[in-house]
Amino acid sequence: MSLYAAETRRLVKRRFTRYFTLGAVLVLAAIAIAMFATNQQIGPAQTADAKAQAHADYQRSLDEATAYKQKCVAAKGTPDASSYPSNCDDLGVPTEDNFEARWYLPPTFDFRKKFPDLVTTLAALLSVVGFVIGASFVGAEWSSGGMANLLLWRPQRLRVLCAKLLAFLVSLTSLTVLLSAAWTGIFTLVAKYRGTTDGMTAGAWKSLGLMEARGLALVVVAGALGFGLASIGRHTAMALGVAIGLVIVFQFGLGTALALAKVKFSQAYLIPLWIEAWMKQKFVVEDYNSCNFSGTNGCEPDTFTITWHMAGSALAIAFVVIVGAALWTIRRRDIT
Template identity: 65%
Template sequence: MSLYTAETKRLTKRRFTRLFLLGTTLILLAIAAGMFFTNEKAGPSQIASAQAQAQQDYQRATEQFQRDKQACEAAQGTPQASNYPQGCEGLYEPTQEEFQAQWYMPPTFDFRENFPDMVTTLAALIALVAFIVGASFVGAEWSSGGMMNLLLWRPQRLKVLGTKLAALLVLFTVLTIVYSAIWTGLFVGIAEARGSTDSMTSGAWQSIALMELRGLALVLVAAAVGFGLASLGRHTAMALGVTIGAVIVFQFGLGTVLSLAKVKFAEAYLIPVWMIAWMDKEIKIEDYNSCDFSSSGGCQPDSLTLTWPMAGGLLAGIFVLIVGASMWAMRSRDIT
């Protein structure tokens, strides 16, 4: 049996891996069920009901305006006149445009508009699982002494660690592709039953496919980072501890400090912003502390746009840094 086959079997047969994948599947099914039951297809009856509700609210607001106007006119010349605008000219008068039927429609799942959020949800969840499974996969080997025993059989350090990483990445590549295909098909069915797929064009499908590919890349980087950190610390807790520390220090601590210091584009230093830029292709950050007020445009803050190539470069740098460091440590440190 080859080393790669042995590592793949070792990874897939671990109860930890299977339990996490089962939990992921159940969470995804719960999300899909929630989207199914909280949306409904908009038919003629729903459209007619929304139009009737909009017209009813418009008439109610118009009647209230008439009553307020009559009360205002009657109050002129009395102490109560101070409760109304001078001359009754500033009273709010509703217009038909403010009561559009589309705002009264029930929630409906438009595939083109809503599915990208579901792709991000899927990628984030699988990436989290990949990070934990990757860290546990190699961390358990180090803490249990399994790595030392394996190196007695295969005394090729980099080949052993690289094969373990390859097995992990191939497994999550296959899992992500399978989950993405099922996830897409599931939400196409939800859109057909509880919404619409009418706006989907070939370009829209291509955009969805590219977004799912970016999600795959995010999953693989998360798996490699978890694996690399656990290998560096030779324990699963190393990866989890670094992650928790990064979240506390960089997300909450750094975010608070930058906000208090009024640092320009403080959000650009936070991890979630870069993840959004990667998945959504770009994100625009605005600095309202630098608002340039004008009579015609109002507040015009400075802005910074983070794009997916920028976020991709950051992900690639993290991948190379963590994996490279783990390989260097494997090659140079004693195996004890």
């Protein structure tokens, strides 16, 4: 059996891998069930009901406004007059245009509008799964002494680590592609029976496919980072500690400090915004401490756009630095 095949089998057979992946699948299933249960397909019956509710609310508001205006007129010259406007004619009454029927329609799943956010949800969840499983896969080998024993039989450090990394990333890619295809198919059915797929042209499907490809890249990079950090620290806790520290200390701490210091575009230092820019092609950060006055739009803040090219470059740099450091350390450090 080749080293790659052996490492793939080792990864798939691990109970942690199976249970953690199963947990992620159950979370995704819960999201899909909730979306199916909370949405409805809009038809003539729902439209008629919405119009009836809108008209009923309009009539109730009109009656209340008319009664209040009558009380205002009746209170003239009495002690209660101070509780009403001096000119009762200033009291307006609602019009039926203020109660649009579309506001009363039940929630419906518009595939084109809502599914992109669900693609981001899938990518974010699988990124966490990839990071944790990748860290555990190599971290457990180091902490248990399995890596040292393996290198006794295969004294080729780089080859062994690269085989582990390749087996993990190929398996993670396969899982992501499989779940992405199932995710798309499930919500296509949700839209068919609980919403609409209107507007899904060839261009829209192409854009969606590219977004899912960016999601796949995000998952692969997250998995490689977890693997690399655990390999550098030779323990799963190394990767998890870095992740927790990055979120709590760097993101919350630095974000709060920069906001208090009124640093321009302080939000641009937050990692989630870069991830959103990568998934949705761009994210516009606004500096509300600035004001560019316009005669038509009033006060407008300065803006800074994080593009998907910038976010992709950041992901590539992180991948190269962490994986490169893992390969360098296994080659240079003693195996103990």
